[in-house]
Amino acid sequence: MKHVTAGQRRHVALHLALVAFTLLAIYPILWVFTLAFSGGQSLVVVDLPSEPGFVDRLRSVLPWPKTVSLKNFADVLIDEPFGRWLLNSAIVAGATTVLGVFLACTAAYAFSRFRFPGRRTGMMMFLVSQMFPGTLMMVPLFIIIVKWLHLGNTYAGLVIVYAVTAIPFCVWMLKGYFDTIPIEIEESAIMDGATPAMIFFRIILPLAKPAVAVTALFSFMTGWNEFILASIFMEEEVSYTAPVGLRFFVGGFSSQWGYFAAGSIIVSLPVVALFYYLQKYLIAGLTAGGVKG
Amino acid sequence: MKLRALLTQPATLGLLLAVASGVLLSEWFFAQAQDELLAERQERAVVMQAMALADQVAAVEAAAPDSSAPRLAALSRAWSARFSDIVAIRVVRSADAQFLASTDPRDVAPLPRQLAREEKPLYDLGQELRANVETNAAEGVFRKKQIDVARLDRTRLRVAVPYAVGGQVLGFVQVEQRVAAPALPPATGRVAVAIAAPIALFLLAAAAAWRRGRTAPPGRPWAQFGVALLLLGAALYGEARDGLAELGARHERFAVELAQQYTAAKREFESATQALAVKAVTDNRWDVDDYQRPRAIIGADGSVDRIALADELGARATRVTRGLWGNAALSVLVLGFVAFGYARRLRLTLVEHKIAYRYVAPAILGMLVLVFFPFIYGVTLSFTDTTLFNENLPLRELWVGLKNYIVILGDFQVIRGTEGGWVVNYQNFYWTLFITIAWTVCNVTIGVSLGLLLALALNTKGLRFTNVYRVLLILPWAIPNYITALTWRGMFHKQYGVINQVIQMFGGEPVSWFDGVFTSFLTGIATNGWLSFPFMMVITLGGLQSIPQDAYEAARVEGASRWQQFRHITLPYLRPTLIPAIIISVVWTFNMFNIIYLVSGGEPAGSNEILITQAYKIAFEKYQYGYAAAYSVVIFMILLVYGVFQNRVTRATEAIA
Numbered sequence A: 001m002k003h004v005t006a007g008q009r010r011h012v013a014l015h016l017a018l019v020a021f022t023l024l025a026i027y028p029i030l031w032v033f034t035l036a037f038s039g040g041q042s043l044v045v046v047d048l049p050s051e052p053g054f055v056d057r058l059r060s061v062l063p064w065p066k067t068v069s070l071k072n073f074a075d076v077l078i079d080e081p082f083g084r085w086l087l088n089s090a091i092v093a094g095a096t097t098v099l100g101v102f103l104a105c106t107a108a109y110a111f112s113r114f115r116f117p118g119r120r121t122g123m124m125m126f127l128v129s130q131m132f133p134g135t136l137m138m139v140p141l142f143i144i145i146v147k148w149l150h151l152g153n154t155y156a157g158l159v160i161v162y163a164v165t166a167i168p169f170c171v172w173m174l175k176g177y178f179d180t181i182p183i184e185i186e187e188s189a190i191m192d193g194a195t196p197a198m199i200f201f202r203i204i205l206p207l208a209k210p211a212v213a214v215t216a217l218f219s220f221m222t223g224w225n226e227f228i229l230a231s232i233f234m235e236e237e238v239s240y241t242a243p244v245g246l247r248f249f250v251g252g253f254s255s256q257w258g259y260f261a262a263g264s265i266i267v268s269l270p271v272v273a274l275f276y277y278l279q280k281y282l283i284a285g286l287t288a289g290g291v292k293g
Numbered sequence B: 001m002k003l004r005a006l007l008t009q010p011a012t013l014g015l016l017l018a019v020a021s022g023v024l025l026s027e028w029f030f031a032q033a034q035d036e037l038l039a040e041r042q043e044r045a046v047v048m049q050a051m052a053l054a055d056q057v058a059a060v061e062a063a064a065p066d067s068s069a070p071r072l073a074a075l076s077r078a079w080s081a082r083f084s085d086i087v088a089i090r091v092v093r094s095a096d097a098q099f100l101a102s103t104d105p106r107d108v109a110p111l112p113r114q115l116a117r118e119e120k121p122l123y124d125l126g127q128e129l130r131a132n133v134e135t136n137a138a139e140g141v142f143r144k145k146q147i148d149v150a151r152l153d154r155t156r157l158r159v160a161v162p163y164a165v166g167g168q169v170l171g172f173v174q175v176e177q178r179v180a181a182p183a184l185p186p187a188t189g190r191v192a193v194a195i196a197a198p199i200a201l202f203l204l205a206a207a208a209a210w211r212r213g214r215t216a217p218p219g220r221p222w223a224q225f226g227v228a229l230l231l232l233g234a235a236l237y238g239e240a241r242d243g244l245a246e247l248g249a250r251h252e253r254f255a256v257e258l259a260q261q262y263t264a265a266k267r268e269f270e271s272a273t274q275a276l277a278v279k280a281v282t283d284n285r286w287d288v289d290d291y292q293r294p295r296a297i298i299g300a301d302g303s304v305d306r307i308a309l310a311d312e313l314g315a316r317a318t319r320v321t322r323g324l325w326g327n328a329a330l331s332v333l334v335l336g337f338v339a340f341g342y343a344r345r346l347r348l349t350l351v352e353h354k355i356a357y358r359y360v361a362p363a364i365l366g367m368l369v370l371v372f373f374p375f376i377y378g379v380t381l382s383f384t385d386t387t388l389f390n391e392n393l394p395l396r397e398l399w400v401g402l403k404n405y406i407v408i409l410g411d412f413q414v415i416r417g418t419e420g421g422w423v424v425n426y427q428n429f430y431w432t433l434f435i436t437i438a439w440t441v442c443n444v445t446i447g448v449s450l451g452l453l454l455a456l457a458l459n460t461k462g463l464r465f466t467n468v469y470r471v472l473l474i475l476p477w478a479i480p481n482y483i484t485a486l487t488w489r490g491m492f493h494k495q496y497g498v499i500n501q502v503i504q505m506f507g508g509e510p511v512s513w514f515d516g517v518f519t520s521f522l523t524g525i526a527t528n529g530w531l532s533f534p535f536m537m538v539i540t541l542g543g544l545q546s547i548p549q550d551a552y553e554a555a556r557v558e559g560a561s562r563w564q565q566f567r568h569i570t571l572p573y574l575r576p577t578l579i580p581a582i583i584i585s586v587v588w589t590f591n592m593f594n595i596i597y598l599v600s601g602g603e604p605a606g607s608n609e610i611l612i613t614q615a616y617k618i619a620f621e622k623y624q625y626g627y628a629a630a631y632s633v634v635i636f637m638i639l640l641v642y643g644v645f646q647n648r649v650t651r652a653t654e655a656i657a
Helices: A006-038 A054-061 A071-079 A082-113 A119-129 A134-148 A155-180 A183-191 A196-207 A209-225 A228-233 A242-250 A257-292 B002-007 B010-063 B069-082 B117-139 B188-211 B221-272 B306-339 B342-352 B354-381 B403-409 B429-458 B466-478 B481-491 B498-505 B517-545 B549-557 B562-590 B593-600 B611-620 B625-656
Strands: B086-093 B098-102 B148-153 B156-165 B168-178 B415-418 B421-424
Touching: A006 A071, A006 A257, A006 B429, A006 B466, A006 B481, A054 B498, A071 A082, A071 A257, A082 A119, A082 A155, A082 A196, A082 A209, A082 A242, A082 A257, A082 B354, A119 A155, A119 B354, A119 B625, A134 A155, A134 A228, A134 B354, A134 B611, A134 B625, A155 A209, A155 A228, A155 B354, A183 A196, A196 A209, A209 A242, A209 A257, A228 A242, A242 A257, A242 B481, A257 B466, A257 B481, B002 B188, B010 B069, B010 B086, B010 B148, B010 B156, B010 B168, B010 B188, B010 B221, B010 B306, B010 B342, B069 B086, B069 B098, B069 B221, B086 B117, B117 B148, B117 B156, B117 B168, B188 B221, B221 B306, B306 B342, B342 B354, B354 B625, B403 B625, B429 B466, B429 B517, B429 B562, B429 B611, B466 B517, B481 B517, B481 B593, B517 B562, B517 B593, B549 B562, B562 B625, B593 B611, B611 B625
Parallel strands: none
Antiparallel strands: B086 B098, B086 B168, B148 B156, B156 B168, B415 B421
């Protein structure tokens, strides 16, 4: 028999509490899975009898569907326009990531490595811009993007807005990281005859990979999760993004909870995977950026 | 050598740029004004024709409503034969969808007949004009256009005016007419002289000063600036005078031409309507604006009212002059900027830090266009009463100054007593502010305490499976928060929601969560608490791991209790990690739009809105853009004050750590 110490025995109570809390915490997620695999659109997984007793009620809150079916997933991807919305979101978020990383890396590099007039002002302006309330910007952005540039219902309109709004956070975080890369590396590269562009692309970017990854994640999440501007800019149903579409399932007077649950799982999977993969950098970045913010 | 020195001095360059930009912009302003004038004159001519025709059509229709078509056809033919610029005339009685007459060969004969399916635009046009006339009459204001003017291309105008019999709009007359394309002679010679003359004079003056041994280039900047300013002023004044004179002359010529056209139309009208009992034309009611209000410039006898004409010209000139003043101010700025060497210094700085600026340029450009410009535009909107219905008007006309702010901040009537007891005005700013603060404080407290508790539990020495707990407990943070919000909305559903099922399981009554102020507030707190504790937990775990273990050992040796250890070792060590995390989560929660908007939607009756969702609703559900902008500016101010305060706190904690 394994030797059980007094300390470990004391942990039993702690384990019980933790398990209880964890179950409570992931209950909504289990519930979403239940709805998704139930094959129906209703919020309840089992039909209650007219005079439900304790056991019936208990069965109805247990996160397990009456029948397991993949119908909701199939419907959402094939019959509903959700597949199209997912594609829209993927294109928008992908392009946002590329553009956002490019804009943030170049600017952060200059802010970190060069001393030039306007540097401090620029950094301060980026910080202050983080406090601009979104509601103040929506109407002007609508006028600029849709009325002046005629980019309503296009990917380009959303992509440039998302990429630019992600800039301040990404620049602050990347600059913090670039600052930790010793300048001697660049100096010796210059001695070897490297041009500034070569230093940036061949030396700095590879060294700053973790920070660039977080920038990419942040830009991606901006494009993947935003739904207010998307619903303002994209008026046609074919150009909805996935978040707008998910709201379409359960917002207003429609309640297609099965589609919503299945769609949510599909939408969340990539973000959750990326999140776990990059979480330690994300936390470092948040606190670093946050302290100075 | 000498010439080169003169030419390259900053003042010469500045004058060149200022004069060139000033003169070219003035030319552009005048070209616009001339185009506008010509377009207006052409429209007026066609409207006059159409109005005269509409009067005849009305007379014919009034005389014989059932057999009017042949006479209308003859009338249209005669009219378009008389005025050779007319391409086509159509008469449509939209009241019963009858196509009465047309001189356009493309319209399928025989007429009259019912409007065909593909002619629906004609029917719609008639209905719209009728509705507009009736709206204006009913409201007693001129809000909707009563004349439809379409420019088909550069040389074709089409105008539709309604005709009425017995006060009822029955249909409309549409006249399509050829007009001259706007062609202004390019004033290259004049522009070249206006630009070259001041430069030449300036160089001469500078050369003279140099020769008399006073100053060599680059010379005394103030004196040079003064001379350059004089020359610039003279050049711009000359431009403005010439341009305005030309505009005035054209304006007058057009009025005379229109008067001639009016007389011709009147003569034709009188000869055509001799047979009908039409009262003689005693006033000019054909030369009208888009709302069919007479312009009162050309009299019934074809004479031009000089005073009214001068007034009209004056209004136009004022508009142009305002643009010209702005233009002049811009030119003076350019001159000063270049002449005093700022431009040179700017250029040198840009060249010196070329690489750095090249790197920041894309991001800065993007931020300027899509963040700072919208911000400034939004702040400008906040001083207007722009709504969805007047957003096409220029902001100058909607300016209300600080009114929006006074309405938002000056209304302290949060609670008022009525016969039925106290009633809270949920739309009041201070109520929403109170809810926002309560919301923020509750959420941050819950997030921090749950996070701290879990982190302490997971940090227990020798505890197994901590990684499993950690991974599972982070999940709420990883899931996109709008999905979380919608899910919880489902869980709080009154009839089918899981939470009410659990309550009923233990014999309770189902709660309609979103109908009570407090229960609705709870739904938001529960949802946000659920998704915000993992962040605090992770941050605290990081902080706990950096506490040196010997501190605890020393405390234990001294006989400190667990609470004392927590109070005097753990908490002080956690301070530098926790305070920034709390500061940032306060801002996040304060602006947490998704949860409120998607879970409770501010129900009931907007009592649970926080500031940011309230601003959104004002903008996109009430469409009061100006008011919403002011609301948002107030939010920004609150955040700014908080930011300054937070900066102080952060510095203080850094000093302690």
